[in-house]
Amino acid sequence: MCSLTHNDLKRIFEKLDKNGDGLVSLDELNWLLDKTGGSSTSLQELEEHVVGKKSLNLDEFLFFYDSMLKINDNGDDKGEVEEVESDLAKAFEVFDLNGDGFISSQELECVLKRLGLLEQQSGNKDCRAMILSYDTNLDGQLDFEEFKNMMMLTTS
Incomplete structure (x- = not known):
């Protein structure tokens, strides 16, 4: 967490x-x-x-x-990597609103606003910029590996 x-x-x-x-x-x-x-x-x-x-x-x-x-x-370290991977997969599913295996800037914006982590006046531009920062294949959206890299770099 x-x-x-x-x-x-x-x-x-x-x-x-x-x-x-x-x-x-x-x-x-x-x-x-x-x-x-x-x-x-x-x-x-x-x-x-x-x-x-x-x-x-x-x-x-x-x-x-x-x-x-x-x-x-305080949990033990056994299986910690699998647990982190599982937690990230669950988090990815929260953001992947349409279940297509990718997070678009629109999906990111919707979830962040719903959680109160993005101001209403902040537009899709901010979310596009966030995605582009971690979009290694430059397709304009995040797949699970790109999402995982973003989360691991952000929380370390």
Whole structure:
């Protein structure tokens, strides 16, 4: 799991908080974890892990994120390469909205905006520039290997 900044996490929290009450429900949190490949737990297991709460405020959300990072960092090294590859494949699927095996600048823009990591006024131009930075075969989109290289260089 790559580390996100406090501002990134705050924007994600705000996007998840659909009704604006300052709380993220376990359903919303579970949806996020499912979409990002962060967890395959049931709502009951998630509630028990979060210590009996049905929803999280921003501070609790940040604490939960930090806890998940520590759990992932304390795991054993056995199979770490396969686990990273699997996590990257799941992340790739999140961005590959049409399932064609490539990430276009439109797909990248859509997902980043949905996660609150790209301002609404930022256009497709920024996403095209991001893709071109890692598009080694210059086809205007990222295949899985190019995506993997981008993620490994970005998170190292």
